[in-house]
Amino acid sequence: MTVPKTLTIAGSDxxxxxxxxxxxKTFQEFGVYGMTVLTTIVAMAPRTWDHLVYPVALDVVEAQLKTVLEGIGFxxxxxxxxxxxxxxxxxxxxLKKHDLKRIVIDPVMVCKGTDEVLQPENTEAMLELLIPGADLVTPNLFEASQLAKTGSIRTVEQMQEAAAIIHERGARHVLIKDRGKIKEGKAMDLLYDGHTFEWFETDSVNTSFTHGAGCTSSAAVTAGLAQGLSVREAVEQAKQFxxxxxxxxxxxxxxxxxxxxxxxxxxQNDLS
Structure with a gap:
């Protein structure tokens, strides 16, 4: 049996x-084999839930990268x-050294429940080093406004403008995700490939229990790409998930x- 392999380079919640x-958890649900490079540990103060962020030592991150990239592949x-x-x-x-393909960049800038960019200087580094050549970049509205430097995004037209700017910065595809802020009652995601703006729209779910939604969404797209889907197909599948x-x-x-x-x-089990 050949099992598709996926890698996440990210922080621990x-x-x-x-x-x-x-x-x-998402990789497991899609039946792909998940591997990790841990970059940051995020803990929370029990009484206030303030986020405590601890970057992993650089040599430890590099050792993990070598394990997967030079010892396994994905x-x-x-x-x-x-x-x-x-x-x-x-x-x-x-990424450049190994000329890697099917790269999804989820430009995490804040922890859920906070509105302060964790490391503002990271945005410039991402724009210079990670966005160019990425197969897909998956910002939410706030992250898209930071990457495109457009200010707050409040309209469909502004979403399209931001997507075009991020694409011009070198990303092959841009997926901007919204959860009911642009159009009341609708969760509208915009995919742009440099030629066509395509919308993936569902009814918004009336809940505040959305912690991890962005990570989960981008992981679902990554799993689809590992299974051989196109970016569009992977995005459509991830939207349902x-x-x-x-x-x-x-x-x-x-x-x-x-x-x-x-x-x-x-x-599915309930229906069967």
Missing amino acids: TSGGAGIQADL DAMKTGMLGSVEIIELVAGY ITQAIAGGFRLNEFVGPTLHAAHRLQ
Whole structure:
């Protein structure tokens, strides 16, 4: 049996809903083999849920990269929280050295529940080193506004403008994700390939339990690419998966509720 292999280069979410934990759960649901390079550890203050961010030492990140890239290989990969400019530079260097394909860049800039960019200097490093040549970049509205330097995105036209700018910066495809802010009651994602703007729209799920949705969505796309789907096909498949995962979201504690990665499978079991 040949099992598609996927890699996530991202941070650890101690609460389990986002980051590498979300990526591995998603990979498992799609039947692909997930591997990891851990870049950052995020813990939370129990009484306030303030995020505590601890970058992993550079030599430790490099050892992990060598393990996968030089010892195994993969069919598709994604990035998430990279933690520092130095880590971005290291990752970019290895991607270029090995001439890797099917690269999904999820430009994580904030933790769910916060509105402050964790490391503002990382945006410039991503624009210079990771966005050019990426097969797909998957920002939410805020991240897209930072990458495109357009200011707040509030309209369909502004989403398209931002997607075009990010594409011009070197990404082959851009997927900007919205969860009901642009059009009330609708979750509208925009895919742009340099020629066509394509919308993937579903009804919004009325829930605040969306922790890890961005990581889960980009991981689902990565899994699809590893299975041989086109970018468009992988995005369409991932849209269905994340919609079900959000619909199955649940309360974890008084501060946060994650998506349910097994929701699509549990729903199928209920129907059978």
